[in-house]
Amino acid sequence: MFNTQKILNDFPILTRPGANGLPLCYLDSGATSQRPNQVVAAAARFYTEINANVHRGVYRISEEATEAYESAREKIRAFLNAGSTREIIFTSGTTEAINLVARSWGAKNLNSGDRVVVTEFEHHSNLVPWQMLAAEKEIVLDVIPVLDDGTLDLDVYRELLKLGPKLIAVSGMSNVLGTIPPLESMIPAAHEAGALVLVDGAQLVPHLKTDVRVLDADFLVFSGHKMLAPTGIGVLYGKETLLKEMPPFFGGGDMIRKVFLRSFTVADLPYKFEAGTKPIAQAVGLGAAIDYLNLLGMDQVAAHEHELTLRAIESLQAVPGLTIYGPLGGNRGSAVSFTIEGIHPHDIASLLDREGICVRAGHHCAMPIHDRFRIPATTRASFYLYNTEADIERLCSGLKKVVSIFA
Amino acid sequence: MFNTQKILNDFPILTRPGANGLPLCYLDSGATSQRPNQVVAAAARFYTEINANVHRGVYRISEEATEAYESAREKIRAFLNAGSTREIIFTSGTTEAINLVARSWGAKNLNSGDRVVVTEFEHHSNLVPWQMLAAEKEIVLDVIPVLDDGTLDLDVYRELLKLGPKLIAVSGMSNVLGTIPPLESMIPAAHEAGALVLVDGAQLVPHLKTDVRVLDADFLVFSGHKMLAPTGIGVLYGKETLLKEMPPFFGGGDMIRKVFLRSFTVADLPYKFEAGTKPIAQAVGLGAAIDYLNLLGMDQVAAHEHELTLRAIESLQAVPGLTIYGPLGGNRGSAVSFTIEGIHPHDIASLLDREGICVRAGHHCAMPIHDRFRIPATTRASFYLYNTEADIERLCSGLKKVVSIFA
Amino acid sequence: MDDLYREVILDHYKNPQYRGELDPHDLSFEDENPLCGDHLRIDLRVDEDGTVREALFSGHGCAISQASADLLVESIIGKKIDSLKTMTKEDVLDLLGFDELGPVRLKCALLSLKVLKGGLYGISGSDEVIDLEE
């Protein structure tokens, strides 16, 4: 059984009583998650016990630091079921990872007239890098539209595949609508059409067991801070055959084999893409976060969240004037965005904050999907493993109070 | 007075007795520094008290997180005496910061045939990005040679300036030789010749008070992890007029003003260059590190280190067969690299490690300067504010033992 | 924070006195808060001696930004257009009766001032007109 009380003990920020005597009701894990004591301690332990720079150091703590860093890489490899640690590149986050693919793979493989397909619900981080590339290299950006129920228009997707795109860049879970696109059919279809697939896993990997070999994703990117780990660390998974052919991205220490005054040769994977001193302590923290998730079991985490999400959707619909954007049921993620007739999302969030309830208001770094639904902004509640039914009750009664204030 | 004992109490990793009963003798701060309790605690406190994503959040802890993040920026601005926080860009480190300038400023301002000047002692991070740009854009890379005493050949520099370079990219302190180039004369000369100057401050900023307005540097970059702060955070300072004209680098959340499906507009400085979720807790940690340095006083730190360094150079010269590369006196940094006749640097470092002494062996990410001195590798000792004379004594008696083993 | 949604603010939001468009007008400024997509426009009719004779606002936004716009527009009627250039963030917070405000909601409260000043200085789309971080 999923023991939320036991879990909450690991998150002191969620149990300390706030100004109104109630603990924080944190419903903004879609923006960033909280971190359990175990993760904070792992990073602190790194600093106070084995802190040193990694690789190249021959003294003991440097070797221990290297081992801690590389064993975090191995934990990630196993978590994703990747074939080799050479496929696991540490980045500063999802955004850097996508830009890396756009600039390195894209620079080499995309030419004027080539097509890249995105979706209408992409996060700006999986949209703007492709727009920048489109402007520089005159590639064509195609968009899979979103239907009224928040799912992708797969008929259009099939048509777009016929145009022979080089890459499909798609979020594994929308951070606004909670939509989980059918990657298990979209990826094979892309491959059949000769396209590679980059999965933006920023919302997917923290919440649902993700097996890169089952998915057969060519690239998968995600951030540590949305999955219990420190800020400042993220991952690019790429198939080894692809990464091998890609030119390096950042130049600097550690990504080289040899450097002369006017030329250099490149290091082997994964170091080729890891220039400079990486976020070492944060990588170790991400390893600890994965240990934590594995201990709970990703299937349990997903089941718990799914139950909460369906319960939330049901309760929210009882709030007068409230409209939810995105799927109302089925296999969907825990981001639930909504509007309330006549009340601005910022006012909703401010008023909920008085009750110690943290929700996000705005465009959630996904303006186009808001344009699609002709709304400037939404209020979003998003859940993670430490949330409980009590949180949902507080959210809904808070919203009813908001409605009455504006009545 | 500089109270090293009091300082050491803040660094538990340096006082715990190791295997041989002696505490760690950490002489590798040039690679990465140790972190005081205050910094580790500041990052941990962030996670356990106000952890939330920054900007855009209207609830209380998100506002507190934003304030903590932005006040770290203000601390850095004041530390560097920059004119505005708009000139302080958070990056993941020095390497990312240099690549940002190369790709953003360079992409816009450098064309085939344009010249960029570097030095023979640059770290790979301030060399490879320019080599990559040279290969892509056919710019010409000129090199200021290093003289036998480890200083720059300023005659050649003056000649190179006559060729009308667009940029001088120079380290403020060599991480191998300890050389501090005369920026106070080199920068005005560059400006007179119409060139901009990027100062790689990775070794400079942690050790010497750096005032960007006195220096009149156009860009200054450095890493937190070499100045008591967490890994995963660094800074790009740039003059506002320059940053304003530069195209954005990474695309993603937060660096935009508005995003449509096929276009976007760019946010104001400094956010234009801060795409995605930044290393928030690490920025807060860097703020705490700066508080710590300010409390000690950068002048005191520099004086303490300088005394230690001169003492070390004197003592090292008494070790049979030992040769030091770099200036033997004067205004020089605390990195002291050397070879010992007939003994490989790796063997030296391994044998010192048995005594709990941490030094680095290898090319220190600066192969060309090793080629210059016709050596494949050196052993490097580097000092910081927590080092003491006892550390130097241990180093020198350790080296004498090494020499006797190989005799 | 606790009086952020005082009766008077909600009143100005629900029953604004200066909501609408002026057609024709002498001056019309608009801008938005990209954070939340809020959009605000202010139309002015100005006398020959430079006095604001009529003013109305339109657009959409949260209670704070709309109440702020209603109060700001009310306050500028009858004033010399040149004197408006010296209006400050504190003036607007005074109109709203707020002591202080978090950085995000501050942008809501100051959107009306940003529109006005951006228009008067002929700049728009820039937070730098009024330094919101001050």
Next chain:
Amino acid sequence: MDDLYREVILDHYKNPQYRGELDPHDLSFEDENPLCGDHLRIDLRVDEDGTVREALFSGHGCAISQASADLLVESIIGKKIDSLKTMTKEDVLDLLGFDELGPVRLKCALLSLKVLKGGLYGISGSDEVIDLEE
């Protein structure tokens, strides 16, 4: 760690038995450890039946890599060239008498094996020939 610089290792470093170049030779392989710039070359003379008749190493490096080269070269003389392809990291550590080694010094110890195997398989400059991270 404590026997890393045992007398026997220092001996092989200071007085190598198989140091030199073979000219002419049948096979010659070289590679380096980019971490520290160490460079190693191994020259072989091979019988018609594929037996290594003579072998010498040259280059420069640390005590560990040089002792390893001396011991490895000694161990392959008289062996069939094909049988060398199956030599493992453990074989080399056995020759050196090391139980285990940190990752950085491991690269020193295995440079000789890397040169040999890289040559036999016709690949050089790649750590992947022997997976050092295993």
